[in-house]
Amino acid sequence: MQSARFEDLGGPHGTLNADALRADARRESFGLLALLSPGLLLVFTVIIVPIGWLFWLSLYDETGALSAANYARFFEQASYIRTFITTFKVAFFVTGACVLLGYPLAYMLSQLPRRAASICLIFVILPFWTSVLVRTYAWLVILQRKGLANSWLIDLGVISQPLPLANNFAGVIIGMTHIMLPFLVLPLYASMKTIDTDCLRAGMNLGASPAATFRQIFFPLSLPGLASGVVIVFVLCLGFFVTPALMGGGKVIMWAMRMEQTTSLYSNWGAGAALGVVLLAVTLALLGLFQWLLGARATGVWSSR
Amino acid sequence: MSAETSLPISHRQRLWLYGLGGLVLLFLIAPSVIIVIMSFSGSTLLQFPPEQWSLRWYESYFGSVEWRDATIVSVKVAVMTMIVATPLGTAAAYAINIGTLRMTGAINALLTASLIIPVILIGIGTFFLYARIGLNNTLTGLVIAHTVQALPLVVLTVLSGLRSYDMNQEKVARSLGANRFSAFRQVTMPQIRFSIVSGALFAFITSFDEVVVSLFISGGETTTLTRRMFNALRDQIDPTIAAISTCLIVLSIVLLSAAQIFGRGR
Numbered sequence: 227m228q229s230a231r232f233e234d235l236g237g238p239h240g241t242l243n244a245d246a247l248r249a250d251a252r253r254e255s256f257g258l259l260a261l262l263s264p265g266l267l268l269v270f271t272v273i274i275v276p277i278g279w280l281f282w283l284s285l286y287d288e289t290g291a292l293s294a295a296n297y298a299r300f301f302e303q304a305s306y307i308r309t310f311i312t313t314f315k316v317a318f319f320v321t322g323a324c325v326l327l328g329y330p331l332a333y334m335l336s337q338l339p340r341r342a343a344s345i346c347l348i349f350v351i352l353p354f355w356t357s358v359l360v361r362t363y364a365w366l367v368i369l370q371r372k373g374l375a376n377s378w379l380i381d382l383g384v385i386s387q388p389l390p391l392a393n394n395f396a397g398v399i400i401g402m403t404h405i406m407l408p409f410l411v412l413p414l415y416a417s418m419k420t421i422d423t424d425c426l427r428a429g430m431n432l433g434a435s436p437a438a439t440f441r442q443i444f445f446p447l448s449l450p451g452l453a454s455g456v457v458i459v460f461v462l463c464l465g466f467f468v469t470p471a472l473m474g475g476g477k478v479i480m481w482a483m484r485m486e487q488t489t490s491l492y493s494n495w496g497a498g499a500a501l502g503v504v505l506l507a508v509t510l511a512l513l514g515l516f517q518w519l520l521g522a523r524a525t526g527v528w529s530s531r
Numbered sequence: 532m533s534a535e536t537s538l539p540i541s542h543r544q545r546l547w548l549y550g551l552g553g554l555v556l557l558f559l560i561a562p563s564v565i566i567v568i569m570s571f572s573g574s575t576l577l578q579f580p581p582e583q584w585s586l587r588w589y590e591s592y593f594g595s596v597e598w599r600d601a602t603i604v605s606v607k608v609a610v611m612t613m614i615v616a617t618p619l620g621t622a623a624a625y626a627i628n629i630g631t632l633r634m635t636g637a638i639n640a641l642l643t644a645s646l647i648i649p650v651i652l653i654g655i656g657t658f659f660l661y662a663r664i665g666l667n668n669t670l671t672g673l674v675i676a677h678t679v680q681a682l683p684l685v686v687l688t689v690l691s692g693l694r695s696y697d698m699n700q701e702k703v704a705r706s707l708g709a710n711r712f713s714a715f716r717q718v719t720m721p722q723i724r725f726s727i728v729s730g731a732l733f734a735f736i737t738s739f740d741e742v743v744v745s746l747f748i749s750g751g752e753t754t755t756l757t758r759r760m761f762n763a764l765r766d767q768i769d770p771t772i773a774a775i776s777t778c779l780i781v782l783s784i785v786l787l788s789a790a791q792i793f794g795r796g797r
Binding site for chain 1 (some may be wrong): 579780
């Protein structure tokens with residue numbers, strides 16, 4: 227950087243020293259690359275290389291011949307199609323539930339005075355940093371047949387027979403919504419904070435009712451933040467493993483569980499790898515589409531963690 | 532925050548919103564609270580609130596060799612991950628912050644890859660790679676895999692610290708004769724140390740709570756706490772897990788508060 231600035235001075239000195247300065251700049255960027263290289267090398271070896279390897283593997287069938295059999299399977303076998311349908315259904319339901327619960331929460335947080343908001347925010351961030359296993363265990367305790375929810379409802383006389391809440395689709399939705407909710411609330415809240423209150427005040431000054439101000443000014447301005455939260459949650463749902471594996475009762479087979487079964491249980495690496503490749507492709511396509519449409523990165527949530 | 536209060540809507544008109552938001556907050560926090568209370572229950576039955584109180588589940592956690600070994604493995608791996616990921620992440624963040632390198636987009640994409648790529652795919656891929664080079668069921672393998680997961684968080688945290696720091700100070704130090712490393716150590720690092728510490732804490736907790744990759748690559752002597760919990764939850768609901776969960780929740784609270792306190796020092 228220093229050398230670049232000297233070059234800007236131009237003049238006879240600039241041309242005289244150009245070679246030395248260029249060598250200096252080169253040394254500088256080599257130094258920076260050397261700082262980056264251990265991290266980059268590690269990520270490359272542990273993530274990129276194996277994924278490339280798996281992709282290569284997915285192109286061969288059991289006999290070792292080059293074929294698309296591993297991919298054709300997805301369209302031919304009903305069990306795979308069922309898995310995809312279940313996965314997308316869960317992702318849609320969970321994303322929907324997160325929007326319904328998360329939007330009012332983020333809106334409230336953005337309207338509260340700073341102090342109150344930061345106290346409430348603790349209740350969002352703490353679960354975010356609590357192990358997924360702990361939270362899934364909690365929901366198992368609450369939702370199972372003899373769990374807390376059922377015994378409360380029976381004690382209150384609302385129901386006479388325990389409701390099937392865990393080990394099925396409903397359990398997976400409830401547990402996953404709890405885990406995904408902060409991923410929607412945090413970016414949404416951050417974007418709502420940037421909405422200029424003057425716009426709202428101007429709207430109300432001009433005679434709009436609070437409801438109309440919200441509908442015509444605040445809501446449209448909050449949409450990019452909402453979209454970024456929705457994309458993150460949806461994408462995370464597609465590849466989610468822990469909660470459906472523990473709360474699905476073996477009935478809700480999602481994409482990631484299918485991958486685990488095919489590789490660990492049946493040692494069918496080609497099929498498992500193909501599932502992984504398609505999952506990655508869908509994930510990247512959704513994130514890319516989002517970035518292209520809104521010109522923003524959907525990974526913003528991580529910096530606010 | 533006067534701008535907010537000057538909106539012509541009273542808090543009273545907003546009661547419904549606060550009610551709704553409060554319910555969602557309750558939904559977020561209630562499971563953890565219930566587990567903490569249940570962990571002090573004296574019975575194997577799931578009752579809330581428990582009818583008798585005891586520390587039996589904590590005794591069963593600390594008394595069990597299996598749980599203790601798994602906890603030790605997890606702590607070891609998390610500490611080593613923190614020690615490896617923090618300098619690597621700080622160095623990377625420093626280089627990115629200078630901003631003269633070409634291909635910044637590719638570098639960022641690679642560094643944050645583990646946040647975007649589905650964890651299950653990373654788990655299977657790491658297992659596949661480790662099977663070839665004999666790193667499955669080893670501490671080294673776990674530390675490497677967890678470092679990759681923790682790296683982006685360290686980079687992002689340190690980067691946010693560097694963004695609010697004036698790099699010219701380091702240049703001044705260098706023009707006064709300090710070499711680059713001692714300029715960083717004596718001038719830059721003291722001013723971004725809070726972000727570095729926060730990043731290190733995030734690295735620790737990321738490793739300690741990691742489930743999916745550990746499921747694939749840990750086992751036998753190196754079974755992590757999360758892997759053992761996952762397997763235990765698959766079989767039955769053992770109240771010992773409530774005690775372990777409470778310990779994990781307390782750990783999260785402690786580390787988050789530490790990160791918060793250090794973050795404020797910035």
